[in-house]
Amino acid sequence: MRLDSITDAIGDTPLVRVDPAVHGLRHIDLYAKLEMLNPFGSVKDRAAWNMVRPGLKAAAEGRHTVVELSSGNTAKALSLLAGMHGVSFKTVTNRIRIPEMRDLLLLLGAEVEELPGQTECLDPSSTDDPLTLFHQELSGSDSPYVYTDQYYNARNTEAHLTGTGPEIVADLGGRAPDHFIACVGTAGSSTGVARVLRAHDPAVHVLGLVAHKADFIPGIRTIDEVQGVGLFDPATYDTIATVTADDAIEGMVTLARRCGMPAGPTGGAAYSGAVRHLRALDAELTERRTAVFIVCDRIEGYLSYVRRRRPDLLGRPVHRNSVATLTDAEVAAATGIDVAAAERWIAEDRPLVVDLRSPFSYAALHIAGSVNIVDELCAELIEGGLPFSKSRPVLLACPVGEQSARYAALLTRMGHPDVRSLSGGIIAWRDAGAPLVRE
Amino acid sequence: MGVPLYLEPRLAPRAASLLASGRFLHALADGLGSPLNVLLPDQLADNLARFRAVYRTHRLTGRIFFAHKANRSSALVRRLAATDAGIDVASLGELQHALGAGFTPDRIVATGPKTPEFLWLAARTGVVVHVDGRAELEQLAALVRRYGLPRADVLLRLSEFTSEGSRVLTRPSRFGTPVAELDALLTTVERCADAVRPAGVGYHLDTTSLAEKAVALEGCVRAMDAFRARGLDPRAVDIGGGFGVSYLADGEQWERYTTELTQAVMGRRPALTWRRHGYGLSHEAGTLRGTLALYPAHRPVAAEKYLDALLSHAAPTLGRPLATLLLEGLYELHIEPGRALADQCGLTLARVVEVRDTASGERLVRLAAGADDVALEEHGVLMDPVLVPRDGRQAAPDAGGPVDAGGPVGVHLAGNLCLEADMITRRTVFLPSPPREGDLLAFVNTAGYCMDFRAGEAQRQPVARKVAVWRDGDAAEGPEGSGAGPWRWCLDEEYWPVVQQHRTRQHGGGEDADEA
Secondary structure (H helix, E strand, C coil): CCCCCHHHHCCCCCEEECCHHHHCCCCEEEEEEEHHHCCCCECHHHHHHHHHHHHHHHHHHHCCEEEECCCCHHHHHHHHHHHHCCCEEEEEECCCCCHHHHHHHHHCCCEEEECCCCCCCCCCCCCCCHHHHHHHHHHCCCCCEEECCCCCCHHHHHHHHHHHHHHHHHHCCCCCCCEEEEECCCCHHHHHHHHHHHHHCCCCEEEEEEECCCCCCCCCCECCHHHHCCCCCHHHCCEEEEECHHHHHHHHHHHHHHCCCCECHHHHHHHHHHHHHHHHHHCCCCCCEEEEEEECEECHHHHHHHHHHCHHHHCCCCCCCCHHHCCHHHHHHCCEECHHHHHHHHHHHCCEEEECCCHHHHHHCECCCCEECCHHHHHHHHHCCCCCCCCCCEEEECCCCCHHHHHHHHHHHCCCCCEEEECCHHHHHHHCCCCCECC | CCCCCCCCECCCHHHHHHHCCHHHHHHHHHHHCCCEEEECHHHHHHHHHHHHHHHHHCCCCCCEEEEHHHCCCHHHHHHHHCCCCEEEECCHHHHHHHHHHCCCHHHEEECCCCCHHHHHHHHHHCCEEEECCHHHHHHHHHHHHHCCCCCEEEEEEEECCCCCCCEECCCCCCCCEEHHHHHHHHHHHHHCCCCEEEEEEECCCCCCCHHHHHHHHHHHHHHHHHHHHCCCCCCEEECCCCCCCCCECCHHHHHHHHHHHHHHHCCCCCCCEHHHCCCCEEEECCEEEECCCCCCCCCCCCCHHHHHHHHHCECCCCCCEHHHHHHHCCCEEEECCCCCCCCCCEEEEEEEEEEEECCCCCEEEEECCCCCCCCCHHHCCCCCCEEECCCCCCCCCCCCCCCCCCCCEEEEEECCCCCCCCECCCECEEECCCCCCCCEEEEECCCCCCCCCCCCCHHHCCCCEEEEEEECCCCCCCCCCCCCCCEEEEEHHHCCHHHHHHHHHHCCCCCCCCCC
């Protein structure tokens, strides 16, 4: 395949059958529409390209900035598209809740503005709602912005009306599936695809999945949030059901570990929601049916999301030389030394003084002659073995003497003959009037 | 009516037990009138202990200042004076009140816009002054020099913190010095060194967002470093308040309610509000517009848990948890919670004076109290009142279903002013049984900003009296609400932590208490 532009690689994604041994449905063939294989990595590539294309030339000439409200894949696709065409891109978002995405957008050259949180002292008569101000700024007559407006822009839906929908029908031999399952974000893909499928077969059943209200699933809106989406029309869906973050992660793990599909949580949610819905129908079926769900994007960008919600999925063995392996008795047995004694010891025996605080705090004030090994780095060094010679005594210091006691215990267990912990830490040192320097 | 959309209040054991004492509450309201504010000073000490426990977890030291402006009560301030807490005063009157309640100056911080008299009394007594900017700093220094006052400890309020990477936007504030002007501020501090001593820096952000506060807190730590670079030795970072309160017992109810409200605004279900008010939401060509202008009444992470989350949050550029950053910098942490410390510390009673149905079929319940007496709505807090029946018939606030002949009912609560807009809330309030004339409605958890912040004497209607209530044997040292004795009360201005003990010993029996 030889292409003149990466944008030519958008669309024509494969429809892949999910192994029945995984989903357990006996009468339904379940297909995944792998939108994650678009060049920028998600279903949003189609909408982003279709929305921004008409305005790009004028934007480049007028040095306008493309702007969108997105904290995820739309912003990612628009960053890349804008960059290709020499146009700058800015995204304005509520909190980006996926930290990797923030860094990625910055890496791709986007400008990221995060809106303030909800006010704590609410003034119901306030008119300075940040989003309202944003819209006012954009609608000014000499606005320097090209606003793609994904939640209202008909070209979002159109991308799927002309692309995603017809592709599914073609791959199923000119037939619409009996069931179509999609998560509702901007509602662009579900609306566009549903319209195409219904045109082929009015009997197709469309299941829209929304996030549980108390939950957060990237790329999916809650039942209240979808009401504010211009493209959302409840009539598009025969059924609207709720999925949770747990469903999303479970589905994601199944697709990744058993189906060879490294899908993100939105795809995982679609899979879980699809199987739950279809399982109830499957029991009563006698003839074969087909169902299609959309895999929006890839798994790699969601490690912190998984780490926060399901740390067990990322479990790593504990290292032997780690403070986590210490018993309370070992920590209690660590040698402590109070400030006055420590001052004398430093003067007489010149122990190596190791300050375990962060470089920023060390730089501000520290004990003269000490070296700074921040605790995280110290832990890493110790995993490999003793980082200090046994021939020289060591005095460990941290803010209150707690961390230093743990490291003293660990180093003692590893065979160091004379490690002591500064009791009460640097705070006690300061409070006793002992000297701290800033160099 | 459909399924009643309750928004049941979260009740700490003390408030729950008080609400179960219907005859006691009716006796109070009969004697002292409606509306009536009832305060639970011992709860304040419990809330304080929970904040202090978070400090201990993170090995941090520093002061917890109660934001006095949340409530004018003497009982709360005097009860607090008997603990290790500090108090944040925002006016001359509040400063006098705090000094008179027993707070020593080292436990007081003066904040907000200040008059010369307020500044003078603060400097004269040695109270820490939270300074807004260079002008105020110079004004304070001039005052100290002119009247030969002791050197004043100052906290410098900073604002407009900047973030790296993505730009975290924050609502502009009228208060504080932009960090971009820190150098000029430091030069002023040095020039005034004979009259003021920098105790630290602070911020107060009006936001629920942890990310925004993390940017500000790290900004403060960096500012402290700028002080040290100039040879100054500030000790404290003051992160203000805004820790929030969770008002509702049940998150599901809150979620169901907001969904139904959205549906009602969209016209997909019958109205849930007086005259189709949308609480900030509106409906335009099939799409929802606007933002829900309501306090997030159910918050899984609020008060001391919010502080814990903030302290555990990573510093945006330095990476370490914010608590570690403070600890490693050898700094103390000051906080100024108002609403969160006053959580569950008081309720407002209002008498039902009329129940009637309007021509359009709405049930209107008129109360002997106005919207300014129960300012929950003013603060965007949607929460059901608790029905305290006159005759002791069971009100059954639990989910057991209808017990009264009437069963659940949706009502509108009107105030006592001759004014169309005087509605206690614009929301249809669902109650488990119909209120009758003479019943009391108890609006719980009003002690933080919703009790006396705006109450006035419009139309010569009475301002609510305040009483403090407590039970024998209830003290902050014991398990929460452990007192098993009868309820006691006194007028708010008569309350002193010692009087409480004294009276309990003097009188044999309790006030009229009627626990089942």
